[in-house]
Amino acid sequence: SPSLPVYTQEEVAKHCSLAEGVWVTYKGGVYDITEFVALHPGGEKILLAAGGALEPFWALYAVHNQGHVLEILSEYKVGELSPEEREQADSATDPYADDPPRHPALRVNSQKPFNAEPPSEILTDTYITPSAFFFKRNHLPVPRVDPGTYRLEIQGLPKGPVSLSLADLKSNFPKHTVTATLQCAGNRRLEMNQVKQVKGLNWGIAAISNATWAGARLRDVLLEAGYKPGSKFQHVQFEGLDHDVTGTTYGASIPIRKAMSEEGDVLLAYEMNGEELPRDHGYPVRVVVPGTVGARNVKWLAKIVVSEEESSSHWQQNDYKGFSPGTDWDTVDYKSAPAIQELPVQSAITQPAQGSTVSCSKGELTVKGYAWSGGGREVIRVDVSLDGGKTWNVATLGGAEEGQEAATSPPPGRAWAWKLWELTVPLPAETQELEIVCKAVDNSYNVQPDTMAPVWNLRGVLSNAWHRVKVTVRK
Ligand code: HEM
Ligand code: MTE
Ligand code: MO
Known part of the structure; x- marks a missing residue:
């Protein structure tokens, strides 16, 4: 409400006991909760917030993230913090308040x-x-x-x-x-x-x-x-x-x-x-x-x-x-175990997407993805299967639209960048469900494991089994 007075953080801080009155701030609002202290279901702990912000305490006690709690609080509103102070209070209570803006597509x-x-x-x-x-x-x-x-x-x-x-x-x-x-x-x-x-x-x-x-x-x-x-x-x-x-x-x-x-x-x-x-x-x-x-x-x-x-x-x-x-x-x-430094050979399918339905009106399908290996080892081949790994095709590395850099071979032992790959294959007319699989080979002939179970680990790192994508083909 515009009629409420504006207070400074300093003024709020003076109201930090039952004798002086108990004031708190929440999202830029100032609240006099003196009367509520005795009614608080969480007991006397509430006095810890006296003179300061509620947010860090409510981050600890998630029980407060409910509509009825905010309703109770709203009854005790007595003022507002100034916009500058509000900003300061936000960054004081939320260490992430100063993070940069990010693209919503992420x-x-x-x-x-x-x-x-x-x-x-x-x-x-x-x-x-x-x-x-x-x-x-x-x-x-x-x-x-x-x-x-x-x-x-x-x-x-x-x-x-x-x-x-x-x-x-x-x-x-x-x-x-x-x-x-x-x-x-x-x-x-x-x-x-x-x-x-x-x-x-x-x-x-x-x-x-x-x-x-x-x-x-x-x-x-x-x-x-x-x-x-x-x-x-x-x-x-x-x-x-x-x-x-x-x-x-x-x-x-x-x-x-x-x-x-x-x-x-x-x-x-x-x-x-x-x-x-x-x-x-x-x-x-x-x-x-x-x-x-x-x-x-x-x-x-x-x-x-x-x-x-x-x-x-x-x-x-x-x-x-x-x-x-x-x-x-x-x-x-x-x-x-030693700390991970170089990473093992890796590849994945980016198109078509997992679980998608692809149309095969042209009678062919294009599969795309990336491949990379650690330690400067160059990916020399990517194999792609459309039948869950029974038969294989060799994908084209680089690709015309991908630019010059992808096409040029890196100096030996310094293949720091990924290779993009693609494969266009004719689709048998009767096919309904496909399991597309990819696997890469680096220049030390390191290969990816066929399944995740043997490389499973409690922290979920080094996850590099053959990537499998299931798609439905529609004519
Ligand atoms: C529980 C309100 C401040 C600690 C609750 C509940 C309400 C409430 C309504 C019961 C929620 C439910 O069970 O649905 C408030 C209001 C506050 C405030 C209006 C400020 C004006 C605080 C502060 C602390 C705190 C600053 C800690 C320092 C707790 C705890 C409980 C609780 C620990 C759980 C009690 C239990 O379930 O045993 N509060 N609270 N509260 N509150 Fe607060
Ligand atoms: N460096 C700092 N100072 N703090 C971090 O949290 N995260 C590391 C690394 N460097 C991290 C960091 C991890 S785990 C990764 S995967 C990469 O940064 C991610 O880099 P990016 O955010 O530029 O993609
Ligand atoms: Mo990471």
């Missing part, structure tokens, strides 16, 4: 933190994934970083710590451009979940995307900071600026061999697809580790530590590891 797996993949039907329509549709995998709120005051700290080297500004990174080192596919370890977890319940976000087949990245080579930066080849160091640790309520930041590490390799192409990237990095993808600087699992491509990079040890972070030590199908949450010993 398929959201989790809002807070934001995790989303592009619709799989459009995933392979372009060789380079537009940044807005590139899958987004955040563990924490997106930090807001001022490019003017941004510093990258490099520690652990004998010369002592080094601190670089964004301008230093751009002007003191050659700009290097790499087209590389990123894939989350949890890509295709949904299919693993269908074998047996796993823990994690239910990613479809599109937690993978391809972009052109540009920035300084990590190798050049470490050499400049005093790294000497042949020294005792084994790992390069990365720390992000994103953090949880206790201040713990996202972190991961990669082997020094990969970081320093002249052919490793590890970047401290400040550009994605020819523009500065979008906030969701690590603005202003992220690590791009081509051929390596998404988790090590640390965004919002704040610190690099050259070390004899791996990163001690949760995501390096207790997550993003593979286990036997026989390992469960009671028996898992995280120390027994």
Whole structure:
């Protein structure tokens, strides 16, 4: 109601006891709940919110997410917070309030933190994934970083710590451009979940995307900071600026061999697809580790530590590891498995869509998808079956509309980007139901397993069995 007075947060904060009156705020409204305290079904706990916001408590006690609770609250309204204060209060109570806007076409797996993949039907329509549709995998709120005051700290080297500004990174080192596919370890977890319940976000087949990245080579930066080849160091640790309520930041590490390799192409990237990095993808600087699992491509990079040890972070030590199908949450010993770095060979069908009905008026069917392998291993072949895996056809890699880059062969051992593939086949007139299957082969002749069950693991990572799509054919 417009007649209600506007209060400041400071004025509300003075009403923090039964003696002074008990005021609280909720979504910009100010409430005097003094009379309600004795009536509260949840008892005296309600006084914890006195003088402040209800939201963080109601986030804990979901019992309040009901219409009748809001009705009770509305009876006690005495005023409003000013719009500026309301904004401040929102960001104080919701750590995700400052996350960037996203394209509504994304398929959201989790809002807070934001995790989303592009619709799989459009995933392979372009060789380079537009940044807005590139899958987004955040563990924490997106930090807001001022490019003017941004510093990258490099520690652990004998010369002592080094601190670089964004301008230093751009002007003191050659700009290097790499087209590389990123894939989350949890890509295709949904299919693993269908074998047996796993823990994690239910990613479809599109937690993978391809972009052109540009920035300084990590190798050049470490050499400049005093790294000497042949020294005792084994790992390069990365720390992000994103953090949880206790201040713990996202972190991961990669082997020094990969970081320093002249052919490793590890970047401290400040550009994605020819523009500065979008906030969701690590603005202003992220690590791009081509051929390596998404988790090590640390965004919002704040610190690099050259070390004899791996990163001690949760995501390096207790997550993003593979286990036997026989390992469960009671028996898992995280120390027994190495952290995932390179990923295994992968492929999936993007068209036709799972469960769709396709018309075969032309008497033929076109199947499309992607294929990629970790460690710079090039996909040399994709086999496609229309009968559940009994007979096979070889798909065409690249494809005319997909652009030059897909058609050109990458340097040996540096096949960082995916290949798009397609196959057009005549359809037998009598066919009604098809099970389309794809599988890729990389240049080490690594192949995908035919089913998920033997690679099932409790965390649902490394899900790379033959992709199977069931479609109905209509004349
Ligand atoms: C339960 C209202 C603030 C803790 C409830 C219920 C209502 C209510 C109506 C019963 C819901 C049901 O069972 O359907 C309110 C209102 C509040 C407020 C109007 C603010 C003006 C708080 C705060 C806390 C809290 C700040 C904690 C710090 C609880 C708990 C219960 C509860 C723990 C569950 C009690 C139980 O089921 O045993 N509240 N509440 N409430 N409330 Fe609140
Ligand atoms: N870096 C930071 N700082 N925080 C994160 O949550 N997520 C990692 C990695 N880097 C993450 C991060 C994971 S698990 C993946 S798969 C990739 O970022 C996803 O990168 P994208 O969001 O640019 O697709
Ligand atoms: Mo990931």
